[in-house]
Amino acid sequence: MAMCKVWKVFGTLFVTVLGCVRCLPVDGEPLCTAGGSAKYSLIFTGKWSRSAFPKQYPLYRPPAQWSPLMAVTHSSDYHMWRVGEYASNGVREFAEKSEAWTLMREVEASGEKIQSVYGVFSAPAIPNGVEQTSTEFEVHARLSLLSFMVRIVPSPDWFVGGDSFDLCEGDHWKEQMSVDLYPYDAGTDSGFTFTSPNFATIPQETITEITSTSPNHPVNSFFYPRLTQLPPIARVTLTKVKDSQLIRISTAQSNLIPMGNEIDNSVSETPLDCEVSTWSSWGLCMGKCTDTGIKRRTRYIRLNPANSGNPCPELEEEEQCVLDNCV
Template identity: 90%
Template sequence: MAMCKVWKVLGTLLVTVLGCVQCLPVDGEPLCTAGGRAKYSLIFNGKWSRLAFPKQYPLYRPPAQWSPLMVVTHSSDYHMWRIGEYASNGVREFAEKSEAWTLMREVEASGEKIQSVYGVFSAPDIPNGVEQTSTEFEVHARHSLMSFMVHIVPSPDWFVGGDSFDLCDGDKWKEQISLDLHPYDAGTDSGFTFSSPNFATIPQETITKITSSSPNHPANSFFYPRLKKLPPIAKVTLTKLKDSRLIGISAAQSNLIPMGNEIDDSVSETPLDCEVNTWSSWGLCMGKCTEMGTKHRTRYIRLNPANSGNPCPELEEEEPCVLHNCV
């Protein structure tokens, strides 16, 4: 409830600032020739399940979930975030802690300075990895692009989102778009796992896409060397609505969709191979002086297999040895 109130207050502030500039032209920018405004629904479908992402899947403190979704409609002069560029302070705070105040102030400043932002919209957070949330938003012929972010909770600085999707197609608005979403690293925290403690990246790195082999480290929560690519961790569906009346910028416009109304309920099963640590050193040679002795070494399971992944190998090994203390 507190988070919803924060989003509502922030939205009200932006209505005041952006309401007077949203219809002004931007000099030198190619304009979409579609008529007037267009209203869209956005449905965010979480696909972050234990079957799809079994490695280190967070079950508690906190369990897998999603932050509120933040949508900005804008012109080509504005970018919320971009692969290969440094995250702003606002993007950093949102990607690390789901805190939106600084990001909203950055959006507000951009709207005032270069009239590049048309509106800001939000959808509620999702308390687990596989439910849905939705909102409605509006674009304008001069501000036909939309960008959005959702923080993966818990995670060091990982998020999903879209950068500058153009909803205008020449002289008409696109009717429907479906986007498979994959995780990104904001480049501000160096944690390897979902529940890693804060470990600031100094110097800050650029925003990168996380893949099944990058970061190339077995401790990483998304490291699945058997996969060519990760399955989508979420999906967004944008649908043009017939009713194009102006809508307000408020969290009250959003709603959480209960389980059972999924657009796409297919589930990917990602095989997870067993992982064991290295062998211990050999133990002492033991046995009777009249026979050959034996020595043992052991190793332990670091990660149990899942979804038909490779089973664990032997955890104990022995070999013959010569007893040295026999008389």
């Protein structure tokens, strides 16, 4: 079977057509009877703003940004990543370092072995947290699922993505799909903050969703215990462009685009409460022997409030005490 590869890693595009388009669905897999193939546009919108995620928001070296988007069209036999399962070596390298070579080889191997992958494509990286990137791709009726990943940069091993979005619904292709995206932890690095140094998780843990209270640790960059749910950190919008005949060799155009009115670009303002240290030890009892003594203790601000969060409490406290060595 012929195979097409157009790889330009983290440049404008890379497209690989791999799968067997005449393969029958496995038992129990919903049958897509739309026929032929369809072409879609994909717009990825970053919503990682300082107002939505004020805690430890990275401003320098590097500032908040997004890696290139890596995506695969496939059948239900294949999964790029799944919550509750262990990340592959390719997913680990992409989630930790934005390196895609190993993941691309894993996708290619799956396409050759079980013929469950139709194509792999990408969209350019985004140099800040709130811009958009786009691409176009083709999907086939027998391999109508889409999975993708985008790394959160900087981060230990955090990413956003989609697992097996089905673009076919019975006998027709979906016209549009828009999904809010939330952060995931690949389970391969134990850092708590965006800029944590590399610290491998041994043994490796499974992929989990990061929430406002999980990991339940105040140092965690996504720890917002006042929220029942984090605001979406990104959104993906898939729009059907046109029906087309099956094209075995194709290219996809990828562009950075300005924030357009056709996409919901609203961002949340997440209240961030002040965080202070624990109290220091009490100082010495000070005063004149004719008076009651006073002792003091202090604490310092660990995190300033933002977006109408709770203000900082008093940083100094004093208490009466009995003076020593007074006759």
